[in-house]
Structures are given as C-alpha cells and as structure tokens.
Amino acid sequence: MSHMSKKVMLVSGESSGDQHGANLFLELKKRCPEIQGMGMGGKKMAEAGIELHYDSSNIGVIGVIEVILRYGEIKRALNTMQTLLLEQRPDLLICIDYKEFNFKLAGFAKKHGIKVLFYVSPQIWAWRPGRVVKYGKVIDMMAVIFPFEVPFYEKENVPVRYVGHPSVDTAHAKHSREEDFKAFKLAIDQPVVGILPGSRTDEINRMLPIMLQAAELIQKAIPGVQFVLPQADSVTDELLQSSFQHSQIQVKAIKSQFHDTVQCCDAVMTVSGTATLEIALLKVPMLVAYKLSTITYLLARILVDTEFIGLPNIIAGKSVVKEFIQHEATPENLAQEIIHILEDQQYAQIIRDGLQMVKLKVGEGGGSENMAELALEMLQDT
Template sequence: MRVFLVAGELSGDILGAGLMQALKTRHPDVEFRGIGGPRMIGEGLESLYPLETLSVMGLVEVLKHLPELLKVRRALRREALAWRPDVMVGIDAPDFNLGLEKQLRAAGIPTAHYVSPSVWAWRQGRVRKIARAVDAILTFLPFEAAFYERHRVPVAFVGHPLADDMPLVNDRDAARQALGLKADVPLLALLPGSRANEIRFLGATFLEAAERLCERIPDLELVVPAASALRHQELEALLVNHPTLTERVHLLDGRSREAMTASDAVLLASGTAALEAMLCHRPMVVAYRMAPTTHWLARHLVKTDWISLPNLIARETLVPELIQHAATPEAIAEQLAVWFADPGARQDMERRFTTLHAALQRGASQRAAEAVTAVAERRPLPARVLPEKIEEVS
C-alpha cells in the first residue's frame, strides 16, 4: 500500500505520525511519501520538502510566499502522479492541501482530508470546494461530522487525539502534590492565552477579576501556567501592578494540564485550552477580547451560537462565555464565584465533562487509519457518527 501524506505544521506532524503507526499495524508493507516533520520521518515517511515549507501564517506572509507555495504544490502533484499512491491524505493546512487533493482526485487518486476546517462557523460555502476535493473528510468532533452529513460530504468522525491522550479519570490531589500546591485551599487556574495579543487584551482583565474573586474568597490561590518563556515574562510584568495577588499566585512554566487538573475552576481564553479544561473535567469561564475591527468582522462572518468547544460539542451552554465588552473583571468574577459557591454544581459539571470526554475518546489514529484504508480500497466509510448533541455515553 502506498500513502501520500502532506502535513503543514508541527500539530499535523503529530497527527500524521499517529496515523502512520496505525496504518503500519494494518498494512505492514505500507510506504509513505510527501511532506512531514521529525515524527512522521521517524515513522518512515520520505519527506520531499521540510515541514517548515508550508508553515506560513498571516495574509501578508502567505502572499509573500505564494509563488514558492504554488511551485511546491505543482512539484508534489507531479511526484504523486508519478508514484501513483493508493490514497493521498492532506493533514490540516486546508488552503494548501485542498487544492492538491482536488488535482489528484481528478487524476484518479482517492483523497482524504484529516482535520476539518472551521467551515461550520464561517465561510460555509467552502464545503462545496471540500466536496470536490476529497473522497472523505475525517473530523475530530461529532458536530463537524453532522455538518458534513447535512451537506452530503462523505465523513468519518474519528474522535479527538487529545481525548485519547488524557485520562478519563484524573486526580486533583495528585496534581496539586506534583505542583507543590496545598491540598485544602480553593484554587483557580488562570490561562489568559498563549499569544502576545491574548496577554495584551486579557492579562490585566483576568488579574483584576482574580482580585475581585479574592475579596469574596479570602483563602483563594491562583495557579498560572505560562505557555512560553516570553509569556512568563509578560505575566510577571503584569503581576507587578497587582501586589495583592503576589502571595497567592503560583506562576508556572508550562504544565497547563496539571494546573487545570489541580484546580477547582478555570478562567481561560477561548481556544484549545477550553477543550483541554473540559478533558481535565474542570468547570470554567471562557472570556475573550480582540481588536475592535477583528471583533466587528467576526460578528458578521462567524455563524455559530457559541465560541468555546465545550459548548459547541455539547450543543448547549454549559460554560459561561464573556466576549469583548461583556468580558469585564466584575462579570468574570461574578461567573467564577458561582462555581466556587456551589460544590454540587462543580461535581455535576465534572460528570458532564467526563461524558463528553468519553464520547471523544475513540482511538482517533486507529479510526483514521480505518477510514483511510476504506478510501484507498474505494469502500464505504465506517458509519460511526454520534448524534450532534451528546447526552450520555454507554
């Protein structure tokens, strides 16, 4: 079996390596060619270009590198047509991969795309382009699969790799012990984001909200994982302006999952961190601010009732979302106080998050390999899509 794989960044390299491992279990003689990083190369990929070739972000940067990117895509097309793989799998990087997938599919090579673009949220017309480009799309989340089913695009819900990586049962006390935190104090995990702009727009607001919450909960402590050395410096600089928090804050280098597991509740920016908090089974408040122009565009372009993944997965408002002008220190503190005031509500939410976690813990790499094999053999995809709203898991 021959598989042509194209990953565009480090997260795709991780996904691709897992898929390759699962495919090798099914097809010991499988061969891999395309683009990948160190993990995929370690699994046996012959990478025709460095992974960094496709790791271009931002409109200006993409335009600057567009001639080179188009040249690479033409070269990959020639290589794939000469090699004649049984299937081509594009891993994320939709702007690059969907065009290549469409060309190869038109030439008779079956194609699959692993990781859905956020087509369900904005620019929904892209689903027609996806339908022309792929024989199957592999999604992490059940509501994504339901979206494609409604648009008659072949789809396989494979589950989320993060859900596979994180335990279905976690230990708050063990996490606190590992971080050197007290076992018997109320603890808030505070994650204002991993990007400089997120710290800029949210950092001070989050700390002011924490100050107000401390007025209600005198023995409250905070654990703040910094995503990088630079974010650590930025957070340290912000904390200088909040001396009342100095003795309460535990500023960490990374270790965000341990911090969330150790906590009673989490305050975070919208994004993957909200999914991780859900997979740690911790109640949360999601807040987000952005530049006014960006927010105006988002309001007019994004078509979804929620922005946080826990609510999107559940298809209901499980966690509070405070966006832009609603994300004030007072409002954030008020919402957080609810979780700390009601242990029963926290336990109910932890149980609900455990249910959602189990629904996503499906063995994503193995299921992706099963779907890719079906595409290569031109068989129907496995029918394993969950309902849009997850009530319980048997």
Template sequence: MSLRVGIVVGEASGDMLGAGLMAALQKRYPDAVFEGIGGPRMLALGFNSFFPQDRLAVMGLIEPLKRLFELLRIRRHLATHFSRNPPDVFIGIDSPDFTLSLEETLRAKGIATVHYVSPSVWAWRQKRIVKIARAVDLMLTLLPFEASFYQQHQVPVCFVGHPLADQIPLHSDQQAARASLGLDAQVRYVALLPGSRGGEVNILGPVFWRAAAWCLQQCPDVQFVVPAANAARRVQIEQQLAALPTPLPLQIIDGQSQTVMTAAEVVLMASGTTSLEAMLLKRPMVVAYKFSKLGYWILSRLVKTRHFALPNLLADEPLVPEILQDDVTPERLGREVLAYLQQPQEVRRLQQRFTEIHEHIRCDASEKAAAAVLQLIGRE
C-alpha cells in the same frame, strides 16, 4: 502489496495527528512508504519530508503574504511530485488554506484525497464547502457536530473522535497534579489562562488579574496559578502583575497547562482548544474572549454558531459561561468563577456532563482514521 501515502502537515498539532495515523497504518502495512511534509514525530516513524514542516507554520494575515512566493513554490513542487508519482492516497492534515488547494489539484488527476481536521466551515465562511466538495474524497472530523454539517452538504465524512480524548484519562488526579507542581493540597486554586500568544495576553491578561483581585476581596482564602506558555509569555505576565496596585497570591508555572488545570478547582481561560482540554480534565471553566473592535464587527457578521466555547458547541447548550467582548469585565468574570466555588452540586453535575462528552469523542481516533482511509482506497 505495498502502500504509498502522501501527507502534508503544517503545524505541530498536525504532526501529532500525522504520527498517530502513520503508526496505525504501519500496523497493517509495516512496509508502507510515507512522504510529503511532516514534523519530528512523523520523521521518527520514517517519514520522508521534502521540506521542513515549520516552513508552512505561518499565522495571521501578514506573515502568509510575506512568504507567499515560497509557499506557492512548495505547493507546486508537491503537486508536480505527486502527479508524476501518484500515491495510493493523499492526506492533508489541517492547514486548509494550503492543503485544500493541493488536494483539489491532485483529486482532479485521479488521486484519492483525504482531509484530516475540518476547517471551521460550520462556523464561518460556509461557502468554502463548495471547494471542499471539489477537493476531497473523504473528510475526517474530530468532533461529531462537524460530521453532521458535512452530511447535510453531501460531502463524504467520517467522525473519528479527538486524539486528546484518547490521551487524557476519564478521571484526573487533582492531588497528584498539585504534588507535582508543589501546590498546597488544602488550598482552593483558580487557574488563569489568558492565552498562549502575546496579543491574547495583552488584551485578556490585565482583565484576568483584576478579576482575580475581585475574587480575593470576596473570598480571601482563594489562590491563583498561571501556566506561562513560554519564556516570552512569562516575562509579559510578570510585567503585567508588577503593574497591579496590590500583589496577588499567584504562582507562575512554566508550561504544564494540563497539570495546572488539573490542580485547580476552577479555570478562567481564553477561548480556544484549551477549553476542550479543561473539559476532558473535568474542570469547571469560565471562557472569555475579546477582539479588536473591527475584528469583532467583522466576525459578528460572519460567524453562524450560537456558541464559541468548545464544550458548549459539543453539548449544543450553554454548559459553561462564555463571555465576549464588552462583557469581559473583572466583576463579571469574578462572579462566574465564585459561582463554581460556592455551588459544589453544580460542579458535580457539570463534571458528569463532561464525562459523557468525553466518552462520546473518545474513539481511538488514529485507528479509526486509518481504517477510514484504507476503506476509501479499498485496502481495509
């Protein structure tokens, strides 16, 4: 019996998840049909995309408003198509502002719905759980504490693990990473990752460079390496570095952030998914973030979690320093970085905890997600 699956993804990370899920489902159902909106990885597996995936890739508050009528038109088209041609299951991958409303419409028509990647409802805007409960027959989460939240609210959920934990080996090779980047095997390197977006680098970059200069005064043999997310970020970083009163022993690498982190002894970074990558690479880190004053005022009243760095959220304890807002100063960041360089026993303890968490979320996510979807519709 053939299988027909509707999927909508809105960004590159969703395309990666969607392709992994498709491949796992195709092992069981080689003739399965997949349609909706997908990215290049999914298209390569035979996905039929009604619209280019990048039409959904909007960020911030202003861009979605500018494209509101187009987004509503796309969603109406998808709702009409799947209502008239019901799939065995519909799966929304991330992009919750777009996909959850579509899932709610289709579920009301009797179509089984799955949402893959939990919104951060456990951290803020927790009332969204009411809409999620109406919209989905099953939530697939990447992280275990997310599943606990849904269980508490009686929403069917399955923790499938994180694909990054499957892709990144349990033990990373620092010397191989240095060789591939042309870095000295004997030097102590600190990786600086002030973010991938212009706004983040604009706020955090100057503080990170001054923190590096502070570290250099205390520890003259340390050197620094920075992965530039793209050409625009490289230009932005170079301009900021040129404004420093004293040049830094710093090398800019185009992309390759995972390799750069692997090559380093310590990572100073902006908060985000990259902190999960650093943890999986077993690199000690200092996590920092700054918002506008208004943004911080709003978020401080909405966010319900004790931690914001993903390693600390996963451990439910302060494994790594997380430094926020007015505490983000060169001296504070520099002290935390040097503490790792001066305490190798603490680094070893931290790496052991990182390994334990890595093993916990390394669950063969795509295979587990496929099994959960098929079980939902009685096809496993």
C-alpha cells in the same frame, strides 16, 4: 500492501493539529512500518518520524488581520508544500484542520491528481452552508470528529466518515491528583485556578494580561488561591514573561503536562479552541473568554453562524459554561465567574454535570486508530 512503500503527506498548522498528526502517523506506522511521512507540522509530528519541510510554529495564526500580517510567511509555507507535492507525488495528502491553508493546498493537490483526506472537519456547521459544497470539490474524503457533523456532508453528497474525536483517548492525566499536587508544589487545601491564554502569540498577548488582571481580583477575594498555566510546546518563556512582569500575581507555568495541570484545577479561565473540549472531558468547571481585533470580530460576526464559540456549548447545544466574548471579556467579569465557581459548590456541580453530558455526546474514542484505518483504505486504492 506491506510490500510497497507508500508515501503520505501530512499538513497541520497548529499545536492541536500537530498532536493529531503525530498520533495518526504513529498508528499508520504500526500497521505499515515502511510508510513514509512528510509535510508540515511541529515538534510532535517530527518526533513521530514525519520529515518536516516546514515548521508550522511560525504560522499558527487566527483572525483576518493576523493572517494579513503574517501573509508572507503563510504564502511561503504554501509554496513549499505545493512544491513538495509535485516533487514527491505522495499517494495521499492528509490535511489536518488549519482550514483556509489546507483548503488551498487540497485544491492544488486535486488539480494534480493527488488524493486528499481532510481530517478534523472545518467547522462547517458554524459557517454558511455553501462551504460544504466548496470543500466537497477539493477532497476525496472528509473525516469528521463529531457525530453531528455527518449530516452536513451527506446532504451535499460529500464523502464523509465519522472517526471519533482524537482528544477522547488522550484526555486523561498521567498521574494521580495527589502526585501532581506534590510534583507541582501546590497546597492541596487551597483552591487552584488554571489560566489558559491560548497557544498562539497574538492570542496570548491579547488574552493573558486580561486573565492576569482577573487573577488579581480573584486573589483579593480568596487570598490563598493558587494559579497555574499549562504551557504548550509552542509557547516560549519570553512570551509569557512579557505579560507576567506587569502583574503582581504568582503563576506557576507548567510545561508539556496539560492534562495533569488541568486536573489539579478547581476552575479554569480559557480561550476558545480544542483546549475547551479537553477541559470538559476532564470535567473541570471553566469559563471561555475571547477577544479578536475589532475588524476580525466584525467579520466573524458576519461569516459565522453559531450561537456559541466554546466547543462544550456547541456540542451540548446549550450553555454549559459561560462565554465572555469581545467587550464582555473584562477582568471583572472573568473574576466574578471564577469566584462564583470556587465559592458555590452547587454551582460548580451543575457545570460538572453539564460537562459529563458533553463527554457522553462526544462519543467513543479511537479517533487516531479509525483515522489510520481510513487512510490505509484510501492508500490501498492508489
């Protein structure tokens, strides 16, 4: 195959997808140096050598209302990708998460005879079962990252392959805890609390003020406590400042060093999402808090068929970390749980043991390598 130059199109819409897309493409290039990559993503995918025709940092949104508000931008991104598909006719389209958008794009590709590999399965197990069949019609292969997802697809005869979770390989700090405490100028003898308000603008505007109010209550109870915030590439300083300026709390925002920042924490307040799994793999006790606009929340209640929203709990099949959803996501509730974790060593240890179990259930790493092998297999048949 190496004598032919193959073209792949990779499309992701969020910062976790950007990371997965970058890792996957780097693995592909190792195996097939002259492969061409193009599509939509963020900074990490661009750095990996994928030619971006649309920067996805404009459109990472969650929730029905948010999607409607950003509809024009999303539509434009979809049109750009459809045009690119027809102009370039890639040998394979790799859709990375970002399910609604990629579902539409996959359907379009399928109609025009282009092979589709879907990576990071839409959380079908959380949605009504009819979705599996729908996805089956627009893809050639579903690559899933959790072992428990496989039966959902097999039952409907949708081609599926378990590739392993990409976070398993990347969820470790680059430096020792001592080195990080020095580098981040943190006091080693005082507790550290992580604040993770998400990576999307609307999410941060909704959750950061609540977390900062909780931080004020935590500081009253435990005066020496320190607060850190791992700042994603897609998050601007201005965005954080608009919440920080209304707060008395000193928060250290640490850029692009997610795992090192989290490993310094004794407890973390986080929104739901990929971050919860990464924190679980680092075995740091956390709480999961989430608020959507009321209408999005009510729609989600109707559509989503899952008891939990935090990945650690979904994977464990039971409550390992506390979740505070919608009206329960109050500063008082969050503060109380973090104080409990910080002051009760036994309680914190129970949570850590639960996270160890999650780590075992997530299984082996090698997600990006397995994914690259699968993509090459599909390219060989084109």
